[in-house]
Amino acid sequence: MSRPLRALIDLAALRHNYQCACDLFPQSRAIAVLKANAYGHDALRCAKALEGQAPAFAVASIEEALALRAGGIQQPIVLLEGFFEADELPEIARQGFWTALHSQWQVDALLNADLPAPVHAWLKFDSGMHRLGFSAKEFMSNWRALAASGKAMDMHLITHFATADLVDHRYRDIQLEHIAALRAQLESEGFQVPCCLANSPATLTLQGAGTWHRPGVMLYGADPLEQANPYSQTLRPVMTLESELIAVREVAAGEPVGYGGRFVAPRATRIGVVACGYGDGYDRHAREGTPLLVGGKRAPLAGRVSMDMMTVDISHLEDAHVGSRVTLWGRAPDGAELSVSEVANWCDTINYTLLTGVTPRVPRIFST
DSSP, X not given: OOOSOEEEEEHHHHHHHHHHHXXXXXXXXXXXXXXXXXXXXXXXXXXXXXXXXXXXXXXXXXXXXXXXXXXXXXXXXXXXTOOSXXXXXXXXXXXXXXXXXXXHHHHHHHHHOOOSSOEEEEEEBOSSOOSSSBOHHHHHHHXXXXXXXXXXXXXXXXXXXXXXXXXXXXXXXXXXXXXXXXXXXXXXXXXXXXXXXXXXXXXXXXXXXXXXXXXXXXXXXXXXXXXXXXXXXXXXXXXXXXXXXXXXXEEOTTOEESXXXXXXXXXXXXXXXXXXXXXXXXXXXXXXXXXXXXXXXXXXXXXXXXXXXXXXXXXXXTTOOTTOEEEEEEEOTTSOEEOHHHHHHHTTSOHHHHHHHOOTTSOEEEEO
């Protein structure tokens, strides 16, 4: 019998969430973002599940893109960080990948490359994130050079919002103004400027803008917003991380549990031991009281998370026993739900971190 920990991946929920993203931007096309192994959900399986809906996919690097090609995915794939070495360019051209260009050395490498075909170029505008991309002046100069070179085709403007997840949208709106001004300048010179602007938070809050948008974490049912809105509340969790109780202990009042003795039993306490730990990707920083579902009912974490196990106070759950189902996040068999966002808050982190952190030793079990 195998260790009971597993990540259940609901591909029907993935398709539902993708359709939600499409419905929010009916005049735009949705690129399904599959970077970081589809946020921990298995990039190839998720791509296969979406290949009948999604016109394009996006990843961080050529390695991720080539793995999808090797698995039979034929749709266009956007390299969101572009290329890391100039010698990637011939393969990008051969495979028809769409590459971001965010730094001058990348533009120069493309202009000087000897390629079998022009490359789909997505020039990155730093509209206010100040992480990657070009100023408006640099962008104009590079756009003109690329357009005249014959080395680039189907050129797009791509940018990233810094605060689209926040309730306060003032800075996002400033970025939108910068984008509009740059597009107007390019269009005054006769250029067509298709855009890819919105990530998941902007998809859920902006409801319109750009030729393309690129939903990421929302595809996996995780709410990226500081405050949920009616659109984010329609998302369905794709991953359920579940395990079982592998032991039940009776601990006397005043006795410590786990490393460092952080939890001290306030009374005679029934402790359940769960087969899941930080070696599986569960965050070791989970605070005392972090919720789990044991048999579909809430129970608090009691003590520090270990590498392979964690302990939970089940004193109030008389029916809990060795073999009881434990839901770390996601949906329990009885329909009770514990969102990954809530667990992330208890761990002082974000849902992205928990989902992408589930380690390879946790088997993914897929339902369609």
